[in-house]
Each structure stands twice: as structure tokens, then as C-alpha cells.
Amino acid sequence: MVAEFDIRPGIQALPASAIVTVANHGRGREGLIPLWFGEGDLATPDFIREAADRAIRDGHVFYTYQRGVPPLREALCAYLGRVHGVPVPVDRITVTTSGMAAIMNAMQMLVDPGDEVAVVSPVWPNVMAAVRVQGGVPVEVPMTLGNQGWVLDLEQLFAACGPRTRAIFVNSPGNPTGWIMPREDMARVMAFARERGLWVISDEVYARLVYDGRTAAPSFLEVADPEDKLIVVNSFSKNWAMTGWRLGWMVTPAALGPVLENLVQFSTSGTPGFIQMAGVAAIEQGEPWVAETVERCRKARDLVCGALAALPRVRIQPAPGAFYAFFQVEGETDSVALATRIIDEALVGLAPGAAFGQGGEGALRLCYASRLDKLEEAMGRLARVLG
Amino acid sequence: MVAEFDIRPGIQALPASAIVTVANHGRGREGLIPLWFGEGDLATPDFIREAADRAIRDGHVFYTYQRGVPPLREALCAYLGRVHGVPVPVDRITVTTSGMAAIMNAMQMLVDPGDEVAVVSPVWPNVMAAVRVQGGVPVEVPMTLGNQGWVLDLEQLFAACGPRTRAIFVNSPGNPTGWIMPREDMARVMAFARERGLWVISDEVYARLVYDGRTAAPSFLEVADPEDKLIVVNSFSKNWAMTGWRLGWMVTPAALGPVLENLVQFSTSGTPGFIQMAGVAAIEQGEPWVAETVERCRKARDLVCGALAALPRVRIQPAPGAFYAFFQVEGETDSVALATRIIDEALVGLAPGAAFGQGGEGALRLCYASRLDKLEEAMGRLARVLG
Structure with a gap:
């Protein structure tokens, strides 16, 4: 056997x-x-835990919206507008059971066996693993550590994109490096992706953890059009000490909404309603x-x-x-x-x-x-x- | 665009x-x-909601074991022993963020593009969709409604298994039919699968909802060896009114443990600890x-x-x-x-x-x-x- x-x-x-x-x-x-x-x-923090307790008592314990409850999706729109200065309509938002689940859903949408994803590295290992689960091939584009910190050579990134490449994966601020991709570089990557018909998957889970006085690190949302082939992945884990809650979200072109409605249904069938209500508290009271x-x-x-x-x-x-x-x-x-x-x-x-x-x-x-x-x-x- | x-x-x-x-x-x-x-x-019910509240207060809000916290995995072993009379060691148990997530993980392990899964139908639509997400082909084996209720022709099921078949999917008691596969039929299906090298995926989410006085409907666990290619999928949703909690589990050969450790990590990175503690209360106090x-x-x-x-x-x-x-x-x-x-x-x-x-x-x-x-x-x- x-x-x-x-x-x-x-x-x-x-x-x-x-x-x-x-x-x-x-x-x-x-x-x-x-x-x-x-x-x-x-x-x-207590205000989030209490919001969860309240939502459990209030009966948010039934099946709910696959792409997320309206109060959370709306809160996320307001949050992205406030933090990145970009209006994001609610039909671009999908709530997921973690940033990881969002990345897996992204790979499920994009990667067929043999397809390549160019991944800026060093990077947390789950990214390359998610590509491999789909039978895809992660192609690492290693940064180098210079005297000014980690540096990504964009020409090297672009040269790594060949005929089988489906997407470019960027995690900025980066785990483990703490590197932040400059907004100008994001614009260049987005332009390159547009020209070549590639997707960009941007993991912005650490966007708020920056030490130069800014509200947030730059987001690809700031350099992209709403219809660009861009999937931004985010999570409640790091900003609001919610690692164990498994709550994340993604921003996609609105046209992917019905696809994600299905894909969430068939992957996890959604995120607990009371956890989503805790997420609303995090967004609205968490600054x-x-x-x-x-x-x-x-x-x-x-x-x-x-x-x-x-x-x-x-x-x-x-x-x-x-x-x-x-x-x-x-x-x-x-x-x-x-x-x-x-x-x-x-x-x-x-x-x-x-x-x-x-x-x-x-x-x-x-x-x-x-x-x-x-x-x-x-x-x-x-x-x-x-x- | x-x-x-x-x-x-x-x-x-x-x-x-x-x-x-x-x-x-x-x-x-x-x-x-x-x-x-x-x-x-x-x-x-309140005793489950209170267990969740307590666990949130007690700090079960950090990353935790990918395959489930030990108290829940142990409670599930005891539960399966009690309900089905089968000893199931803890290394066969993996906790998932729903029965659906367990099915998706099963398909990710088994189904390459073009692979077939024989599915007894009528069946809830997500099963066939999960096969399709993998690029696989669900092959329906329709039951017929006779005067004694729904009947599955096993010969028809076996005939539907060809060279590309990877697995047989059975949902008993069935959604939507309420059909229960007799234990003898389960034994025959398991023997056929063994002979042909196929996997059996058994969705036993409704096992406790039976109306003939039995504690539970038969489980494939009762007719299989621990090393058989059997994946049993289950969920807290129906038995304990926990649809909105997204908590399920799977029983597999112990040898798949390290694979599932990885696959859970890369799919959802696990299930919230406080939800798992609510699951412990459901199992231990829920009869x-x-x-x-x-x-x-x-x-x-x-x-x-x-x-x-x-x-x-x-x-x-x-x-x-x-x-x-x-x-x-x-x-x-x-x-x-x-x-x-x-x-x-x-x-x-x-x-x-x-x-x-x-x-x-x-x-x-x-x-x-x-x-x-x-x-x-x-x-x-x-x-x-x-x-």
C-alpha cells in the first residue's frame, strides 16, 4: 500500500x-x-475582540455573502481611499479567509500547469508554494543587498518574463527584507505588465508598517487603472494583531467579481460573519x-x-x-x-x-x-x- | 481592456x-x-458561542497549528470512535476551514487537468465545481428514484471509472436526495477502488441526521483500512448549527499528514484557534x-x-x-x-x-x-x- x-x-x-x-x-x-x-x-486589541463577541451574540453565525458582508466591503473601500488616496468601488473588493487564501485564489484564476510567475525575492515561502500547487513555475528575481538596502533591478525583472509568464508577484513592504518598492517603479512595472498582457499580484500586507513617517507604503492601486490586470492582496493580520483570525481581502478589476463569487464559494464558502464584523471594528476604530x-x-x-x-x-x-x-x-x-x-x-x-x-x-x-x-x-x- | x-x-x-x-x-x-x-x-447554541467568546478572551488569537489544535484533533478522534466504532489515530485528522475547504484540498492533492472524478448525483453543485477548478472532469453517475427511494446502481458507478479516473466521490447521506449508501455498498466501492488504485472521497457531513434510530449513517471509515486511499470529509455546519463558522475536518491515511500540513499552510494557513475551541465544545458537550x-x-x-x-x-x-x-x-x-x-x-x-x-x-x-x-x-x- x-x-x-x-x-x-x-x-x-x-x-x-x-x-x-x-x-x-x-x-x-x-x-x-x-x-x-x-x-x-x-x-x-479588546475593541476588536469585543466586536467579535457582540457579533457572535447578535447571530452573525449563519452562511453569509461569499465575497464579504456589505459593511466590511464598504469599510475597506473607505479605508483604501483614506490610506492610499484612491477611490475603490465596492465591486472591486472581495473578502477572503486570509491574505494567503487571496493569493491561492489569484493563482487558481491565473496559473495553469507550466505557467510561470515572476517573483521578486527573497520572499516568504508560501508565495512560491502557491504557484507550485497550481503546477506553475515560480521564477525568482533576486534582489541584491547594497549599501542603501535591498535593490530590485527592474530590467532583471522584465528579462525574467518570457512567453509562459502569466504574472509578476511583488510583496512590498517585503517579508523578510522590509524593502519598499518606490512608486515610480510600481508605475514602470504596471506599464510593462500592461504592454505584455501580464497580471501583477501585489501583496501589500505590510503597507502600514513603515518607519519614514508616511501613512502607508505606496500601493499598486496608486499607479493602476481600475481595469488593469492587477490583484492587490491584503490582510488584517499584521496591522491589527489579527494573525489568528484568518481575515484578508483582495482588490481586483470589477469584472472578476462573478468569478470570485464562485471561486470563494468553491474554496472555503466564505469567511465567518462575526469575524468580518470584527474586521469592521478594526478598520473603523483601529487607527x-x-x-x-x-x-x-x-x-x-x-x-x-x-x-x-x-x-x-x-x-x-x-x-x-x-x-x-x-x-x-x-x-x-x-x-x-x-x-x-x-x-x-x-x-x-x-x-x-x-x-x-x-x-x-x-x-x-x-x-x-x-x-x-x-x-x-x-x-x-x-x-x-x-x- | x-x-x-x-x-x-x-x-x-x-x-x-x-x-x-x-x-x-x-x-x-x-x-x-x-x-x-x-x-x-x-x-x-449558547454553549458553543460561549466557548468561542472564552477562547477569544483567553488569547486563542495567534497563528496556530496548521492541521488543527491538539484538543480538537483529539476530540475528533474520540468522536469518530464513539459514533462509528472505529479507532482513528490523531495523525489521520486534519482540521480545515470547512468541509468545502477539505474537498478543495482533496482535489488539489488528486486532480490534474484532464483527470476524472466519478460523482454520484444528484449532488450539491460545489463538488463538481471543485473538480473543475483543478481542470478536472466530473463524471456524473446519476441515481434513479424508485419506489424505495433513490437507488445507486454500483455497476453503473464502476463502469463510469475509466483510465483517467482518479477518485470516486460519494456524499451519503446525500444532499439533496437524503439517500444513504448501505454499508455493504460502501465495502464494495472500497474494494473496487482498492483493486483499481482509485481514491474514494466520502462527504459525510450529514452522517448524524438520520431518521431510523441509528446514531449515524454508515461511514466509509467502517469498511476501510487505515492505509486505504480514502479521504473522509466532514463539517461542524449541520450537526451543531455552525454553518457560518467555517469549520470542518478530514480523515486521510496518516501518510498524507505532512502533505496536508503544507497544503493547509498554502491554502488558508489554518483555522482560527478560537473557532477550533468552539468546535471542542461542540464535540464534547453537543450530543x-x-x-x-x-x-x-x-x-x-x-x-x-x-x-x-x-x-x-x-x-x-x-x-x-x-x-x-x-x-x-x-x-x-x-x-x-x-x-x-x-x-x-x-x-x-x-x-x-x-x-x-x-x-x-x-x-x-x-x-x-x-x-x-x-x-x-x-x-x-x-x-x-x-x-
């Missing part, structure tokens, strides 16, 4: 996340400081929380990047967005081995760079959305191993 | 549910009695609720089937399972037109049989999981149109 092999080879071959491999090595160790996952250490989160992360980033920069073997540049320090350690080329050693010797949990594709190997990712005293302790421990 | 057509043709071509088409015609009409969807009219639900449905079924049988043009047989009356009306061949007319003339919302594939056209589906006085009123109205 070889049931385990009689599934699609591409699904069998999906690589386990190297982050999970490392986390499994460290899980449950007493005193370990876990900074490996992409989530903060604060629970969802102070976002501002506090950015301030908290800014202090954490200063602490972490400062402490890392003081270690002679470490190469680190504070990134302008997201909530990660992504740093190289001189002489270290095997990031899984290094992350494992750091667990064993320092009781700090970090994500190995190998998880994030080409250009990630040799680096480590540290999520600094955490209490300062915990980070201080972690940095002291790291200094003893990496110093 | 023709963005709307530049997606995979198979996704563009996914048919909208005929149920939704009819519901859109009737939605919002004052006084309409909606019996079109597959959900009861009772909200989730009285299930018993009450079955009793309530039994009375509703008697009322509805009796009233329908009294109409000379209606052909109805009380089905042994699920919570639908699925009935033909003499001289009516266009079920969408008929359902539309019933909305206009009787203010009752029914699902058109055409939604459920071959053998469904000409019939109507009525969900009787509803208050008796409401059903009585609905039956009076229907009598005036169909009598």
Missing part, C-alpha cells in the same frame, strides 16, 4: 517550510524567546492601534538593528518597512544550521534565510514586533553566540 | 449556482419563507443538541413530506437522511422557472433541482430544518401553487 505517493507529484514535492523545521527543533524549550514567526507578541504599533515597532527596530550592527560579524541595515531584521552573519552559509545552533546555545528562535528563496541563504530573520525587555534579553543572548 | 477574459478559461466558465440565481430573485422580499439553503433556522436537532428535523420531515404527498402533482418519498425534501412536480421540467414562480406566487424560497446535476432537473429542494409553524405556513402556500 503506497497511498502516500499516489497524489499529484507536485503536491507531494511541496517543500516543508524551513521556518517550521527550525521551530519544531525549538518548540517547547523552556525560556526560549520565539522571534521566528511573522506575528507580534500582543493579542488582538490609534496602528499608530501605536508603528511606534512600538520603530523602537524595537532601533534596539534590534542597533544591537546587531554592534556585532562585527553581522551585516544589517535597518529596512524602511515591515517588522523584521533580516541580517547576514559573516562566515555563516547554512542558515538552518545557524538558526538551530542559536536555539541550542542562546534559546532564541529565528527564521532561517533559506526559507525565503535565492538570496535568502546565509541570512536570518528576526521579527521584532515584541516587548523591548524581551528583545533586549534576546539581543544579549545573540551577542554571546554571534559576537 | 479585456481583463475579465484573461484568466483560466475553466475558472471563467465555472457556473454560478442556480440556487444563488433563484435566491437573488427572492432575496429581501417581505414575508418570504426561505427554505433554499442547506442550513437550519436556529442560531448556534444533546444533536439529539434535539434530529427530533426537530424528524417532526419537520413528517409535516413537510406529509403535506407534499397530499398534493396530487407532487412525487415525494421521505428520505432516510439529511434535512431536505427533494420532490418532483408532474408536468414541471424547468426547475429554475418553477422555483422563480413559487417565489413570486407563494413567497416560499426553494432550491431548483437543476443545481444538482443530471437527474436533478424537474425537482425542487426544500430544507426543512426549520420551525414547524413556519413550515406549516410554507406548505399551505405551496399547496395553493402546486395543488
Whole structure:
């Protein structure tokens, strides 16, 4: 009986996340400081939790609209208008059970076996995996780390697009790099995609986590027409400490509405109504929380990047967005081995760079959305191993 | 700009549910009695809602185990042992964000473009759609309605399996028919699948809604070995009035565990922890609720089937399972037109049989999981149109 092999080879071959491999090595160790996952250490704020409780009591527990309840879709339109200055009509919005689900739905719409998606990397591993689930081929376009931080060579991105390319995937602000694509580059990518008939999938989950005083990082919405082949993916996870709620959304051309109505129906049959009502509270009352989160992360980033920069073997540049320090350690080329050693010797949990594709190997990712005293302790421990 | 057509043709071509088409015609009409969807009219019971509230307060709001939190997976093992008398180890259980998501994950594991899945029909439309999302071909095996109710000809099912067939899909108790596959037939199907190297996907969402005094309808788990190519799909929606919570599970060979760990990660990245804790309460404290639900449905079924049988043009047989009356009306061949007319003339919302594939056209589906006085009123109205 070889049931385990009689599934699609591409699904069998999906690589386990190297982050999970490392986390499994460290899980449950007493005193370990876990900074490996992409989530903060604060629970969802009370006003959101109370909105969920209220919605459960009020009976938002039945089947509901596949593309999202009207109050949430309308709140999202207002939010995008407010944050990015772009009017987005409600028929462009689809609520999903996470940013991940939105990306999977995007791939299901676009990628046939053998189709290629050009992916700017280093990037979180699930993006390339979602392409592979469809039998597609992710084509990495690695950025380089210069003295001004991570840089994407647009000519290299465009050269990676061939006859089988269906889409360009950009995650800005980027996980794990914190890189932010300039608006002018977004405009050039959109123009290139338009000319070549390609789709752009833009993962803007970290848009609010920027440290240069802006309200948000640029969005592809700001450089695209409503009918452009653009799918913007977003999530409540990072802005409003809702990682465990599984709530996201996508913005597409309105013409895809009926298709998404079906595709959501056949993928998950929608998102719980009471979770969507919690999302309404997040959008409508959540700006102070976002501002506090950015301030908290800014202090954490200063602490972490400062402490890392003081270690002679470490190469680190504070990134302008997201909530990660992504740093190289001189002489270290095997990031899984290094992350494992750091667990064993320092009781700090970090994500190995190998998880994030080409250009990630040799680096480590540290999520600094955490209490300062915990980070201080972690940095002291790291200094003893990496110093 | 023709963005709307530049997606995979198979996704563009996914048919909208005929149920939704009819519901859109009737939605919002004052006084309409909606019996079109597959959900009861009772909200989730308090002990489940309170468990969710508690879990939200207790901080189950972070990322969690991709295949489900240990307390829920263990509760499900105990449940399956108790209800079906089959020991199921925890490594065979994967929690999903609905039965639908479990079916989609199953299709993602098994179906390449051009692959066929033999589907016993009439069946709820999402099953065939999930095959199509993968580029696969659903091959319907229509049952026939005899004097003893719906009958599946196993020889016909086996004959429908050819060189491209990857799986047999069975939904028993069936939506919309209420048909229950006998255990001996399940054993024969499993043996055939084993011999031919096919998978069996068994949707057992209505297993507890049976009206012959049994605890549950037979499960394929009862006739299969742990290593058989069997995927059993289930959900909290129907048994515990949790349609809007999006919580389901699947039982697979243990060998698929690591694959599902990845596939859940890349599809939805898991199910909210607090919803899973609500599921634990449903399993551990929910038997009285299930018993009450079955009793309530039994009375509703008697009322509805009796009233329908009294109409000379209606052909109805009380089905042994699920919570639908699925009935033909003499001289009516266009079920969408008929359902539309019933909305206009009787203010009752029914699902058109055409939604459920071959053998469904000409019939109507009525969900009787509803208050008796409401059903009585609905039956009076229907009598005036169909009598």
C-alpha cells in the first residue's frame, strides 16, 4: 500500500517550510524567546475582540455573502481611499479567509500547469508554494543587498518574463527584507505588465508598517487603472494583531467579481460573519492601534538593528518597512544550521534565510514586533553566540 | 481592456449556482419563507458561542497549528470512535476551514487537468465545481428514484471509472436526495477502488441526521483500512448549527499528514484557534443538541413530506437522511422557472433541482430544518401553487 505517493507529484514535492523545521527543533524549550514567526507578541486589541463577541451574540453565525458582508466591503473601500488616496468601488473588493487564501485564489484564476510567475525575492515561502500547487513555475528575481538596502533591478525583472509568464508577484513592504518598492517603479512595472498582457499580484500586507513617517507604503492601486490586470492582496493580520483570525481581502478589476463569487464559494464558502464584523471594528476604530504599533515597532527596530550592527560579524541595515531584521552573519552559509545552533546555545528562535528563496541563504530573520525587555534579553543572548 | 477574459478559461466558465440565481430573485422580499439553503433556522447554541467568546478572551488569537489544535484533533478522534466504532489515530485528522475547504484540498492533492472524478448525483453543485477548478472532469453517475427511494446502481458507478479516473466521490447521506449508501455498498466501492488504485472521497457531513434510530449513517471509515486511499470529509455546519463558522475536518491515511500540513499552510494557513475551541465544545458537550436537532428535523420531515404527498402533482418519498425534501412536480421540467414562480406566487424560497446535476432537473429542494409553524405556513402556500 503506497497511498502516500499516489497524489499529484507536485503536491507531494511541496517543500516543508524551513521556518517550521527550525521551530519544531525549538518548540517547547523552556525560556526560549520565539522571534521566528511573522506575528507580534500582543493579542488582538479588546475593541476588536469585543466586536467579535457582540457579533457572535447578535447571530452573525449563519452562511453569509461569499465575497464579504456589505459593511466590511464598504469599510475597506473607505479605508483604501483614506490610506492610499484612491477611490475603490465596492465591486472591486472581495473578502477572503486570509491574505494567503487571496493569493491561492489569484493563482487558481491565473496559473495553469507550466505557467510561470515572476517573483521578486527573497520572499516568504508560501508565495512560491502557491504557484507550485497550481503546477506553475515560480521564477525568482533576486534582489541584491547594497549599501542603501535591498535593490530590485527592474530590467532583471522584465528579462525574467518570457512567453509562459502569466504574472509578476511583488510583496512590498517585503517579508523578510522590509524593502519598499518606490512608486515610480510600481508605475514602470504596471506599464510593462500592461504592454505584455501580464497580471501583477501585489501583496501589500505590510503597507502600514513603515518607519519614514508616511501613512502607508505606496500601493499598486496608486499607479493602476481600475481595469488593469492587477490583484492587490491584503490582510488584517499584521496591522491589527489579527494573525489568528484568518481575515484578508483582495482588490481586483470589477469584472472578476462573478468569478470570485464562485471561486470563494468553491474554496472555503466564505469567511465567518462575526469575524468580518470584527474586521469592521478594526478598520473603523483601529487607527490609534496602528499608530501605536508603528511606534512600538520603530523602537524595537532601533534596539534590534542597533544591537546587531554592534556585532562585527553581522551585516544589517535597518529596512524602511515591515517588522523584521533580516541580517547576514559573516562566515555563516547554512542558515538552518545557524538558526538551530542559536536555539541550542542562546534559546532564541529565528527564521532561517533559506526559507525565503535565492538570496535568502546565509541570512536570518528576526521579527521584532515584541516587548523591548524581551528583545533586549534576546539581543544579549545573540551577542554571546554571534559576537 | 479585456481583463475579465484573461484568466483560466475553466475558472471563467465555472457556473454560478442556480440556487444563488433563484435566491437573488427572492432575496429581501417581505414575508418570504426561505427554505433554499442547506442550513437550519436556529442560531448556534449558547454553549458553543460561549466557548468561542472564552477562547477569544483567553488569547486563542495567534497563528496556530496548521492541521488543527491538539484538543480538537483529539476530540475528533474520540468522536469518530464513539459514533462509528472505529479507532482513528490523531495523525489521520486534519482540521480545515470547512468541509468545502477539505474537498478543495482533496482535489488539489488528486486532480490534474484532464483527470476524472466519478460523482454520484444528484449532488450539491460545489463538488463538481471543485473538480473543475483543478481542470478536472466530473463524471456524473446519476441515481434513479424508485419506489424505495433513490437507488445507486454500483455497476453503473464502476463502469463510469475509466483510465483517467482518479477518485470516486460519494456524499451519503446525500444532499439533496437524503439517500444513504448501505454499508455493504460502501465495502464494495472500497474494494473496487482498492483493486483499481482509485481514491474514494466520502462527504459525510450529514452522517448524524438520520431518521431510523441509528446514531449515524454508515461511514466509509467502517469498511476501510487505515492505509486505504480514502479521504473522509466532514463539517461542524449541520450537526451543531455552525454553518457560518467555517469549520470542518478530514480523515486521510496518516501518510498524507505532512502533505496536508503544507497544503493547509498554502491554502488558508489554518483555522482560527478560537473557532477550533468552539468546535471542542461542540464535540464534547453537543450530543444533546444533536439529539434535539434530529427530533426537530424528524417532526419537520413528517409535516413537510406529509403535506407534499397530499398534493396530487407532487412525487415525494421521505428520505432516510439529511434535512431536505427533494420532490418532483408532474408536468414541471424547468426547475429554475418553477422555483422563480413559487417565489413570486407563494413567497416560499426553494432550491431548483437543476443545481444538482443530471437527474436533478424537474425537482425542487426544500430544507426543512426549520420551525414547524413556519413550515406549516410554507406548505399551505405551496399547496395553493402546486395543488
